[in-house]
Amino acid sequence: MEQPSEPESQIIGILNNMQIVFDRERTFPNLISKTENVPLPVDFALNINGFLAIIEYNGSQHYKAKNNSASAQDALRRLCANGTARLNYCSKNNIPLLIIHYKDKEKLIKIISSFIDDVRNNLHGTTKAYTPHTKGYFKNIPYYTFGDVPTGPIQPIQVHENDTLGYVSLSNDAIVWTKKELDTLLARIDCYEQKIQQYKTVTADLVLTIDSLQHELERKDELINKQPEIVTEEIAEPEITKKEPKIQFEFVNKSNFTEPTQFKGDFRKTNSPRSQLTDDAKIFIKSLSQNHENVSEIQDYLQSNYNQSISLPTLKKCIQ
Numbered sequence: 001m002e003q004p005s006e007p008e009s010q011i012i013g014i015l016n017n018m019q020i021v022f023d024r025e026r027t028f029p030n031l032i033s034k035t036e037n038v039p040l041p042v043d044f045a046l047n048i049n050g051f052l053a054i055i056e057y058n059g060s061q062h063y064k065a066k067n068n069s070a071s072a073q074d075a076l077r078r079l080c081a082n083g084t085a086r087l088n089y090c091s092k093n094n095i096p097l098l099i100i101h102y103k104d105k106e107k108l109i110k111i112i113s114s115f116i117d118d119v120r121n122n123l124h125g126t127t128k129a130y131t132p133h134t135k136g137y138f139k140n141i142p143y144y145t146f147g148d149v150p151t152g153p154i155q156p157i158q159v160h161e162n163d164t165l166g167y168v169s170l171s172n173d174a175i176v177w178t179k180k181e182l183d184t185l186l187a188r189i190d191c192y193e194q195k196i197q198q199y200k201t202v203t204a205d206l207v208l209t210i211d212s213l214q215h216e217l218e219r220k221d222e223l224i225n226k227q228p229e230i231v232t233e234e235i236a237e238p239e240i241t242k243k244e245p246k247i248q249f250e251f252v253n254k255s256n257f258t259e260p261t262q263f264k265g266d267f268r269k270t271n272s273p274r275s276q277l278t279d280d281a282k283i284f285i286k287s288l289s290q291n292h293e294n295v296s297e298i299q300d301y302l303q304s305n306y307n308q309s310i311s312l313p314t315l316k317k318c319i320q
Contacts, residue, residue: 007057007105011044014112021047021146031089035078040085048119051143053096055112056086060102087137094139096123101133119143267308277314285310285318295319 004012004024015022026045033040044055062079065072083099090097098115100108111130118128124141265280277285288298295315302308 005057005059007059007100007102007108008043010105010108011055011057011100011112014109015044015046018113018116020116028089031085033078033082034085035081040082042086045146046116046119047146048116050145050147051096051119052146053098053115053119053143054086054090055098055100055115056083057100058083058102062102090137091139093144094124094141095144096139097137098130099135099137101131104131104134107131107134263306267306273309277310277318282318285315289319 012024023045025041025043027039027041029039031040031042032038042054043057046053046055061075062083065076087097087099089095096115096119098111100111104111111134114130115136118136118138122141122143123136123138126138128136128138130136263281263284265284266278267281268275269278285298285302288301292298292301295312298315298319299310299312302310
């Protein structure tokens, strides 16, 4: 038995998917090649509801010679004679015959499905064109039954055992499993599916946990950004010694409130926004307590007018 061509392999897959029982290269006692005087096999012998139907796939070599050589021309005549012999045999024995043209290899599923439906519906006495190139030939009913004619020489079946998966593969693409091994395989599949479900659950919980931690980190980052001075400014500062300020300020009566003179000195001892306050800045801050009700107002005033972020504990120390 020759290896199937690519289109023939597709036909095998289609018939298997449709759960159609079939033989490949089946021979019949009275179907003989006149040029070679040997049994003439058919590509596919189908069992459709117990009746015999035949599918032939004709490649391009059935319609035109490969070249102009004498051997190529003889090969074409031989193929044409064999095709005529198959057609006459099916017509004589009431066997539905589908001859698929190579130009229709992209339409195999639709053509084969329609042909099988026609056989099941007992189509007879007609030639049906499935495409401009592919035709089905239906003679009379009842059709020949699938088991009425013997096959040709029986091809030996090669057996290959797979100890890992516990099955036996045959040369006709069939697989034989013992019930014990099949039950074992199904149990493994069920076990794997349960593990997959467990992994999905654990993964989902892990994603939720990570998301929750991410939100918590973001929340804490926001709190830290809102109070940048709390940690650094609470460090004990040296005691303020009383001395005359280098810069003099003029104040008005609190009952007739106006803002104090602008402070033009340095608030910090260094350029760092977290360094200690200068003595002049501390005196200026203390003077602000005369015009503001509480420390929070002083803090807002310094932030708005001097862009200084000073913590409340540090301000309280300055105005004591």
